[in-house]
Amino acid sequence: xxxxxxxxxxxxxxxxxxxxxxFVERMPFNRILGIDVLSLHHxxxxxxxxxxxxxxGNYVRNILHGGVISSVLDVTGGLVAFLGxxxxxxxxxxxxxxxxxxxxxxxxxxxxxxxxxxxxxxxxRGFPLRTxxxxxxxxxxxxxxxxxxxxxxxxxxxxx
Amino acid sequence: xxxxxxxxxxxxxxxxxxxxxxFVERMPFNRILGIDVLSLHHxxxxxxxxxxxxxxGNYVRNILHGGVISSVLDVTGGLVAFLGxxxxxxxxxxxxxxxxxxxxxxxxxxxxxxxxxxxxxxxxRGFPLRTxxxxxxxxxxxxxxxxxxxxxxxxxxxxx
Amino acid sequence: xxxxxxxxxxxxxxxxxxxxxxFVERMPFNRILGIDVLSLHHxxxxxxxxxxxxxxGNYVRNILHGGVISSVLDVTGGLVAFLGxxxxxxxxxxxxxxxxxxxxxxxxxxxxxxxxxxxxxxxxRGFPLRTxxxxxxxxxxxxxxxxxxxxxxxxxxxxx
Amino acid sequence: xxxxxxxxxxxxxxxxxxxxxxFVERMPFNRILGIDVLSLHHxxxxxxxxxxxxxxGNYVRNILHGGVISSVLDVTGGLVAFLGxxxxxxxxxxxxxxxxxxxxxxxxxxxxxxxxxxxxxxxxRGFPLRTxxxxxxxxxxxxxxxxxxxxxxxxxxxxx
Numbered sequence: 001x002x003x004x005x006x007x008x009x010x011x012x013x014x015x016x017x018x019x020x021x022x023f024v025e026r027m028p029f030n031r032i033l034g035i036d037v038l039s040l041h042h043x044x045x046x047x048x049x050x051x052x053x054x055x056x057g058n059y060v061r062n063i064l065h066g067g068v069i070s071s072v073l074d075v076t077g078g079l080v081a082f083l084g085x086x087x088x089x090x091x092x093x094x095x096x097x098x099x100x101x102x103x104x105x106x107x108x109x110x111x112x113x114x115x116x117x118x119x120x121x122x123x124x125r126g127f128p129l130r131t132x133x134x135x136x137x138x139x140x141x142x143x144x145x146x147x148x149x150x151x152x153x154x155x156x157x158x159x160x
Numbered sequence: 161x162x163x164x165x166x167x168x169x170x171x172x173x174x175x176x177x178x179x180x181x182x183f184v185e186r187m188p189f190n191r192i193l194g195i196d197v198l199s200l201h202h203x204x205x206x207x208x209x210x211x212x213x214x215x216x217g218n219y220v221r222n223i224l225h226g227g228v229i230s231s232v233l234d235v236t237g238g239l240v241a242f243l244g245x246x247x248x249x250x251x252x253x254x255x256x257x258x259x260x261x262x263x264x265x266x267x268x269x270x271x272x273x274x275x276x277x278x279x280x281x282x283x284x285r286g287f288p289l290r291t292x293x294x295x296x297x298x299x300x301x302x303x304x305x306x307x308x309x310x311x312x313x314x315x316x317x318x319x320x
Numbered sequence: 321x322x323x324x325x326x327x328x329x330x331x332x333x334x335x336x337x338x339x340x341x342x343f344v345e346r347m348p349f350n351r352i353l354g355i356d357v358l359s360l361h362h363x364x365x366x367x368x369x370x371x372x373x374x375x376x377g378n379y380v381r382n383i384l385h386g387g388v389i390s391s392v393l394d395v396t397g398g399l400v401a402f403l404g405x406x407x408x409x410x411x412x413x414x415x416x417x418x419x420x421x422x423x424x425x426x427x428x429x430x431x432x433x434x435x436x437x438x439x440x441x442x443x444x445r446g447f448p449l450r451t452x453x454x455x456x457x458x459x460x461x462x463x464x465x466x467x468x469x470x471x472x473x474x475x476x477x478x479x480x
Numbered sequence: 481x482x483x484x485x486x487x488x489x490x491x492x493x494x495x496x497x498x499x500x501x502x503f504v505e506r507m508p509f510n511r512i513l514g515i516d517v518l519s520l521h522h523x524x525x526x527x528x529x530x531x532x533x534x535x536x537g538n539y540v541r542n543i544l545h546g547g548v549i550s551s552v553l554d555v556t557g558g559l560v561a562f563l564g565x566x567x568x569x570x571x572x573x574x575x576x577x578x579x580x581x582x583x584x585x586x587x588x589x590x591x592x593x594x595x596x597x598x599x600x601x602x603x604x605r606g607f608p609l610r611t612x613x614x615x616x617x618x619x620x621x622x623x624x625x626x627x628x629x630x631x632x633x634x635x636x637x638x639x640x
Contacts, residue, residue: 028216029225056188065189066266067231106226110430112268114450130434270590274610290594348536349545376508385509386554386586391547426546432588
């Protein structure tokens with residue numbers, strides 16, 4: 001029997017709540033970055049974070065530190081990789097899902113810095129390029145609050 | 161007249177002191193990362209930072225967040241790019257040198273994560289692959305306190 | 321006075337003819353790859369090439385050599401970088417345009433191999449991510465004749 | 481009983497002969513590139529190829545096409561990845577070793593172009609950065625006949 005749209009939405013909301021919580025609890029640097037997981041939907045992930053004085057890389061121009069950008073895009077790609085494996089874990093206990101989440105590792109990452117990271121908040125979006133059994137490849141984009149494309153990234157993750 | 165080795169060492173020490181200070185003052189996220197610039201010498205840069213609970217990406221395994229690694233390697237590569245342009249600014253006022261430092265921008269960055277980031281402190285080393293008038297390309301390596309190679313990176317910077 | 325759509329189309333066709341010719345004449349390895357420049361339009365470039373026994377990297381599976389893929393995507397990105405500089409050269413003599421074309425250099429390139437390169441022909445598409453005065457950053461995609469996404473790439477080029 | 485140095489050298493020579501032959505027979509594009517596998521030793525691989533008119537990317541300056549460089553560095557990295565898996569296959573039949581060789585796939589590749597590819601012949605060297613059970617990460621360098629560093633690369637391969 002196929003799930004109704006309502007059931008699917010409820011499962012998604014539950015997963016989102018779990019990830020959101022464990023994301024900050026279990027990954028302290030995510031708290032430093034102030035990342036909030038906005039949505040995990042249809043293989044895509046969206047994260048948001050606000051500009052804060054701590055995240056500045058150039059105090060004259062008040063722009064994001066490049067490391068904040070690479071960090072957030074890596075995290076967003078990791079969520080997309082997780083969504084791929086999570087498909088196969090539906091109905092499993094939360095702890096098993098989280099344990100699997102913790103095992104996802106970045107193999108490599110490329111970030112292209114396109115425009116200065118100015119803005120009051122930023123949105124990172126990730127989607128899959130390849131969802132393999134061992135390796136996932138993802139694409140990520142960072143936008144500011146004026147919808148300027150600040151940076152893009154591509155990353156490979158081990159997912160097994 | 162060629163400079164004596166002593167004069168060169170004195171200039172290097174002075175530059176190091178200036179960069180060290182401005183690095184934390186002007187780039188707040190570097191303070192979050194706890195980066196200390198150890199040496200800027202013969203076109204190479206060395207940075208060090210200590211493990212701290214805030215920098216953890218996986219609380220079960222107590223390993224560095226991947227974003228800390230990409231951030232520190234990007235910063236280290238940027239210092240190497242700066243060393244290339246600084247050669248031409250010798251004798252110029254400090255403010256001019258710092259202004260030039262602030263204009264260096266990362267074009268793109270690749271990070272390869274080789275081993276889990278465990279350790280009490282970490283050392284990042286960077287050296288130039290190409291020192292052009294417009295673009296510098298650098299190579300970076302991150303070691304832990306047992307001298308394990310944790311990650312490597314390659315980055316391109318605009319330097320003009 | 322603004323150009324009519326007809327004038328623009330005529331200019332585009334002329335540029336395409338010039339590039340097409342010089343592409344094979346002046347860049348012998350492009351002939352080996354069998355690249356044909358299909359279109360140069362609205363900042364995008366499209367190239368096409370046919371599978372040939374010479375381009376195979378794995379004779380058992382009859383798939384494209386990875387080097388063919390990286391070669392074609394680099395060439396396609398270079399065309400996009402060229403389209404950016406060519407905007408400023410409109411009306412200049414052909415030789416000047418070609419001289420500028422020849423000076424475009426790849427700084428770096430990342431290729432992600434997503435699916436085996438099977439097919440009778442392949443289409444590469446490139447578009448700009450950043451069009452600077454010194455550096456252009458482009459994104460490229462390779463599809464086979466069934467519209468499967470075979471590989472993607474990102475590259476940075478010097479354009480000045 | 482440990483193998484003598486002579487036995488090891490004999491095994492290496494045999495493997496080199498097999499790879500050399502299958503390299504050209506089974507991977508036609510390697511013949512186009514004119515790659516000769518010089519050595520497979522201590523986890524490192526060395527390949528050599530000669531400049532030929534077909535490999536030129538810029539006929540005015542007579543330099544290598546960037547695609548030749550990325551192709552050769554990818555191939556060299558693949559050989560290093562193969563050397564890692566081959567350790568576990570010692571004593572196995574040649575066909576099994578070759579079958580495993582054919583299954584190695586490039587996940588992604590980054591090439592940095594440092595200097596124009598001028599020279600009468602070129603040497604590519606590869607060594608491992610990480611030798612995992614599923615993924616190998618390698619580093620590659622291309623030198624010309626004057627020992628100038630022309631390009632470097634980093635690549636990840638699936639090896640299982």
